[in-house]
Amino acid sequence: MAIDNLTPMKRRAVQEAGEDVEEPEGFLLELSCIFIEIAKQIPHDHPSQERYIQFFKDLSSLPPTTITANDVHEIRFQLLSRLVYANLNLQGYNICFWTGLPTLDTTLEEAWLEPKEEDDTFEPFHQWVNLNCFAARLLASGLVNWVHFAIWSLRDALECRPPKSRDFCEFRIIAAAQWIEYSSSKLLRRLDEDGDDDDDEALKRVTAAGPLYKGKPGLCPERWLFWKERFRSIAREVDSEEIKSCATNAANAMDLEEQKANQQTSEHTKQLGHSDAGPQ
Numbered sequence: 001m002a003i004d005n006l007t008p009m010k011r012r013a014v015q016e017a018g019e020d021v022e023e024p025e026g027f028l029l030e031l032s033c034i035f036i037e038i039a040k041q042i043p044h045d046h047p048s049q050e051r052y053i054q055f056f057k058d059l060s061s062l063p064p065t066t067i068t069a070n071d072v073h074e075i076r077f078q079l080l081s082r083l084v085y086a087n088l089n090l091q092g093y094n095i096c097f098w099t100g101l102p103t104l105d106t107t108l109e110e111a112w113l114e115p116k117e118e119d120d121t122f123e124p125f126h127q128w129v130n131l132n133c134f135a136a137r138l139l140a141s142g143l144v145n146w147v148h149f150a151i152w153s154l155r156d157a158l159e160c161r162p163p164k165s166r167d168f169c170e171f172r173i174i175a176a177a178q179w180i181e182y183s184s185s186k187l188l189r190r191l192d193e194d195g196d197d198d199d200d201e202a203l204k205r206v207t208a209a210g211p212l213y214k215g216k217p218g219l220c221p222e223r224w225l226f227w228k229e230r231f232r233s234i235a236r237e238v239d240s241e242e243i244k245s246c247a248t249n250a251a252n253a254m255d256l257e258e259q260k261a262n263q264q265t266s267e268h269t270k271q272l273g274h275s276d277a278g279p280q
Helices: 002-006 012-016 024-041 048-060 071-080 104-111 123-141 147-158 166-193 198-206 221-237 241-277
Strands: 065-068 094-097
Touching: 024 104, 024 123, 048 123, 123 147, 123 166, 147 166, 147 198, 147 221, 166 221, 166 241, 221 241
Parallel strands: none
Antiparallel strands: 065 094
């Protein structure tokens, strides 16, 4: 990909001319900011969203170039993992350029600012939905594992009391529904993986329950069921046909993912039974 030739390590001509070249970490951070801004501009229901995800798949598959991180990797883990690694000094840590999309999670977390209720234009709301859609699609692709963004959006839309602004409330619901439409299978699988390791404990610390949800933090079956019921409740209560359809579709998609998971479990159990039985 042509973009790979823009990396500081490969701009030999610039270096040979005696000009300063930015650090690889700074280049990645600046580029990640551009990636996020582009994601905000692509309508959530436009085919270009999927093409954009394919771009990241292609980018991540480039041959890795290992660099030694200085400040940026320390910043990355302090921001993202208020989660896990906040107290680690990772200066000098080796990371692979492009592989795992380094710094994109940091940049997304900094950009994860919900529009204000008093905003007098719809543009920030549309951009918020677009950004949630992008993040949900990227999670579904397997390139990232940022389920905390999903929980934050679903919590704001479903676990908090509705804001006074009807438009603000509706855009919250649409944004949350993006995670169900595009990454529900990923979220449901994570329910089965939930455990007591450091990652799960860290996730729980930054995904506290909203006021309407009285269950455990993190991603758990209890929370999943609460979200599904809230979508159904919203579908019954709202006047907007668009939001009614959006909430109903989200709840139905969650039902469908549960059915798929149950069917896969049943088939796996049958296979194990046949294997245990052995030849007759």
